[in-house]
Amino acid sequence: MQKKSTITKTNTNSKFSTIRVFFQSSTTHYFVGLIILIIVVYTSISIFSFFFTSNTDQSKIEGLSLFQFKNIEAEEIANWAGLRGAILSSILMNEGFGLSTFFLLLFTVFVALRLMKVYYVRLIRNFILCSLLTIWLSITLTFFFGKFFQETALYIGGKHGFIVSNILVYNFGTSGTLLIIVLLFIISIAIVNIEIIYFLITPKQKNKNKIGFSKEKKIENASHIPPFQTEENFSNGIEHFEVVKPKEEETIISEIKEKNRGFSKKINKDNLEKVREYDPTLGLPNYLCPPINLLKECGISELQIDMEEQKTNKNKILSTLDSFGIKIAMIKATVGPTVTLYEIQPEAGIRISKIKNLEDDIALRLSALGIRIIAPIPGKGTIGIEVPNRESQTVSMKSVITSKKFQETKLDLPIALGKTITNETFVFDLCKMPHLLVAGATGQGKSVGLNAIITSLLYKKHPAQLKFVLIDPKKVEFNIYSEIEKHFLAKLPNEEDPVITNVTKVVQTLNSLTKEVDERYNLLKKANVRNMKEYNEKFVNRQLNPQKKHRYMPYFVVIIDEFGDLIMTAGREIELPIARIAQLARAVGIHMIIATQRPDTSIITGIIKANFPARIAFRVSAMVDSRTILDTSGANHLVGKGDLLFSQGNDLTRIQCAFVDTSEVEKITEYISNQQGYPNAEILPEYTSEDNIEKRDTTNLSNRDPLFNKAARLMVTHQQGSTSLIQRKFEIGYNRAGRLMDQLEDAGIVGSAQGSKAREVLISDEYHLDKILELE
Numbered sequence: 001m002q003k004k005s006t007i008t009k010t011n012t013n014s015k016f017s018t019i020r021v022f023f024q025s026s027t028t029h030y031f032v033g034l035i036i037l038i039i040v041v042y043t044s045i046s047i048f049s050f051f052f053t054s055n056t057d058q059s060k061i062e063g064l065s066l067f068q069f070k071n072i073e074a075e076e077i078a079n080w081a082g083l084r085g086a087i088l089s090s091i092l093m094n095e096g097f098g099l100s101t102f103f104l105l106l107f108t109v110f111v112a113l114r115l116m117k118v119y120y121v122r123l124i125r126n127f128i129l130c131s132l133l134t135i136w137l138s139i140t141l142t143f144f145f146g147k148f149f150q151e152t153a154l155y156i157g158g159k160h161g162f163i164v165s166n167i168l169v170y171n172f173g174t175s176g177t178l179l180i181i182v183l184l185f186i187i188s189i190a191i192v193n194i195e196i197i198y199f200l201i202t203p204k205q206k207n208k209n210k211i212g213f214s215k216e217k218k219i220e221n222a223s224h225i226p227p228f229q230t231e232e233n234f235s236n237g238i239e240h241f242e243v244v245k246p247k248e249e250e251t252i253i254s255e256i257k258e259k260n261r262g263f264s265k266k267i268n269k270d271n272l273e274k275v276r277e278y279d280p281t282l283g284l285p286n287y288l289c290p291p292i293n294l295l296k297e298c299g300i301s302e303l304q305i306d307m308e309e310q311k312t313n314k315n316k317i318l319s320t321l322d323s324f325g326i327k328i329a330m331i332k333a334t335v336g337p338t339v340t341l342y343e344i345q346p347e348a349g350i351r352i353s354k355i356k357n358l359e360d361d362i363a364l365r366l367s368a369l370g371i372r373i374i375a376p377i378p379g380k381g382t383i384g385i386e387v388p389n390r391e392s393q394t395v396s397m398k399s400v401i402t403s404k405k406f407q408e409t410k411l412d413l414p415i416a417l418g419k420t421i422t423n424e425t426f427v428f429d430l431c432k433m434p435h436l437l438v439a440g441a442t443g444q445g446k447s448v449g450l451n452a453i454i455t456s457l458l459y460k461k462h463p464a465q466l467k468f469v470l471i472d473p474k475k476v477e478f479n480i481y482s483e484i485e486k487h488f489l490a491k492l493p494n495e496e497d498p499v500i501t502n503v504t505k506v507v508q509t510l511n512s513l514t515k516e517v518d519e520r521y522n523l524l525k526k527a528n529v530r531n532m533k534e535y536n537e538k539f540v541n542r543q544l545n546p547q548k549k550h551r552y553m554p555y556f557v558v559i560i561d562e563f564g565d566l567i568m569t570a571g572r573e574i575e576l577p578i579a580r581i582a583q584l585a586r587a588v589g590i591h592m593i594i595a596t597q598r599p600d601t602s603i604i605t606g607i608i609k610a611n612f613p614a615r616i617a618f619r620v621s622a623m624v625d626s627r628t629i630l631d632t633s634g635a636n637h638l639v640g641k642g643d644l645l646f647s648q649g650n651d652l653t654r655i656q657c658a659f660v661d662t663s664e665v666e667k668i669t670e671y672i673s674n675q676q677g678y679p680n681a682e683i684l685p686e687y688t689s690e691d692n693i694e695k696r697d698t699t700n701l702s703n704r705d706p707l708f709n710k711a712a713r714l715m716v717t718h719q720q721g722s723t724s725l726i727q728r729k730f731e732i733g734y735n736r737a738g739r740l741m742d743q744l745e746d747a748g749i750v751g752s753a754q755g756s757k758a759r760e761v762l763i764s765d766e767y768h769l770d771k772i773l774e775l776e
């Protein structure tokens with residue numbers, strides 16, 4: 001019963017939302033505007049013809065209303081717009097406002113143009129203006145010219161003009177009526193331009209103000225902030241203000257339901273050829289990726305725009321800039337889920353840095369946190385001012401997962417992080433990053449962000465193609481994923497818990513991953529390929545023999561939450577393997593995501609920064625933290641709740657992170673864990689700390705070659721890990737140079753031997769080398 005009522009309720013809701021969407025749609029607006037415009041043209045024709053035909057028609061249509069029908073022969077009516085046109089024009093002209101009806105028609109044209117989005121007109125202001133002018137002209141025409149039309153069927157100012165003019169003349173006499181007419185005229189003009197009224201009242205004072213203002217403008221240091229009261233209506237002469245509502249993105253829920261959920265290739269006659277290929281998903285042939293209905297719809301699905309808010313913000317921005325002597329040629333707003341981007345084009349000769357310095361002043365005027373100025377917007381030639389919306393809208397994980405962009409992506413490790421300022425789904429390839437640093441103050445959306453990343457991958461990958469290594473010193477964040485151990489997680493041999501929480505285990509796991517990196521490189525070398533993708537292709541085409549230890553390589557995504565805590569407790573034991581994996585693992589399909597809520601330089605060190613070019617910054621409290629994460633300010637201006645900056649190289653994109661809550665993640669992991677899994681989690685190569693102890697002995701500081709520091713510097717400056725280079729430079733034998741090279745490898749300065757090729761140098765510059773040498 002309850003179910004039935006819920007269904008009825010949902011149906012009613014969906015009906016209402018369909019009706020609402022219909023009325024809000026711009027196509028509906030366009031057609032309504034077009035219909036209004038056609039009616040106006042028809043009415044104008046009828047009124048125009050009324051001047052010539054009213055004498056003939058008047059007697060025949062006398063007393064008829066617009067919808068009353070009487071048998072009148074069409075030929076008897078002279079009006080060019082027919083019988084209805086004759087009645088309509090008679091009502092508007094004689095019964096209404098006479099010739100001044102054209103002002104009302106003008107207003108109707110404004111409404112039509114605005115609906116059709118052909119021209120933006122301020123409706124309230126123009127309504128008042130047109131109404132006043134209609135009344136004024138109707139009285140004026142009757143007052144001055146009424147007597148000339150007494151013998152005709154035409155009331156030049158309509159019945160309104162006739163009555164009001166007579167009342168005014170009766171009460172105030174001819175001179176009094178004349179003065180009232182002049183007053184009404186001034187009021188109407190004042191509405192068009194308020195400055196005229198200032199001019200009429202205090203012309204001298206106005207001029208003085210003008211001089212004062214231009215003097216002020218000459219002062220370079222424009223610390224003066226002009227009065228605040230008119231800025232909400234400030235237009236700076238810019239009449240056209242475009243507010244772009246980003247297009248709703250296409251979603252393809254129904255198609256997802258139908259196809260693409262299973263991974264195994266269906267065999268039919270056409271792809272018999274492909275049967276020869278090895279299908280890595282055959283280990284779990286019936287695995288289905290989680291259905292879309294496990295995710296919730298949250299917030300309003302269609303982006304809502306508060307036009308009043310947009311206009312007020314625009315006027316405040318213009319007024320602030322104007323008060324600093326910055327004139328704007330164009331302003332346009334693009335509304336996103338959390339922030340609106342106001343794009344401005346300053347007039348020629350204005351220095352960009354001047355606008356950039358006004359960030360705080362604009363924030364003060366708009367009384368808003370999170371204002372960011374992008375000067376200039378790359379590739380656009382405009383300046384962007386991002387202003388947070390009064391009400392931000394949550395971006396649901398469902399909306400990004402169902403987006404066409406994500407569903408049809410061909411990326412290797414696609415991640416739908418959220419929506420950009422133009423409401424587009426932001427999808428990136430973790431493979432290309434190839435590692436990611438996530439930082440932000442506590443409570444700003446980091447954990448939700450990591451869950452969104454994992455969810456995206458779970459919706460795209462088969463367990464055979466992807467394994468996560470989850471490291472969570474806080475012990476609570478990733479616990480939820482333990483259930484999918486036998487599908488998607490990798491762990492150390494003989495380990496109980498698939499999510500690593502203990503610092504010693506973290507060190508072991510990271511070292512084991514470096515072993516995995518080495519093993520994978522050896523396999524690549526044996527297969528004569530350069531990267532994992534080529535290797536897997538060869539393997540799938542059965543060009544590599546599993547008996548020679550070749551195997552299909554899944555991607556590894558290593559996610560470390562609270563990386564800061566680990567660095568504080570284990571220091572370089574953690575930093576070095578991370579740096580090593582980060583430098584070498586790209587080609588072998590191992591990608592790292594490290595997250596920290598402590599964005600300071602002792603945690604995000606030079607080594608980490610050098611190896612993690614892609615970064616996500618959630619809100620931080622200080623500019624210095626933003627600089628630590630992104631090398632630029634900006635993250636200190638975010639609004640929190642998943643508002644983030646994504647940086648890759650020089651590109652900085654503001655994104656509202658998709659929201660996925662714990663209950664949704666639980667449903668997804670439950671759905672996956674209820675399916676058949678592998679007998680075990682993926683096992684990482686064994687790593688014993690004895691290996692480590694042995695190594696430590698060889699790297700014992702006292703045993704180090706006296707040339708160690710010099711050799712390290714040589715490797716870093718040349719960025720070439722070559723033994724012969726050491727031999728040549730220091731004029732030493734091959735054995736000593738080889739020993740030096742081993743010591744450099746143990747210290748994490750160069751990578752492992754790669755046959756006859758030079759080793760990779762893991763430290764990017766001397767600054768970082770000095771730091772490492774100091775620590776030792």
Ligand SMILES: Nc1ncnc2c1ncn2[C@@H]1O[C@H](COP(=O)(O)OP(=O)(O)OP(=O)(O)O)[C@@H](O)[C@H]1O
Pocket residue numbers: 394395440441442443444445446447448449597641642643656657658659660
């Ligand atoms: N993308 C988002 N959309 C809407 N609200 C969000 C989003 N991300 C986070 N929030 C809100 O912010 C709260 C805190 O988020 P989250 O737990 O991810 O923060 P955190 O940075 O991981 O904090 P901590 O470092 O303490 O774990 C969430 O409970 C949620 O209410």
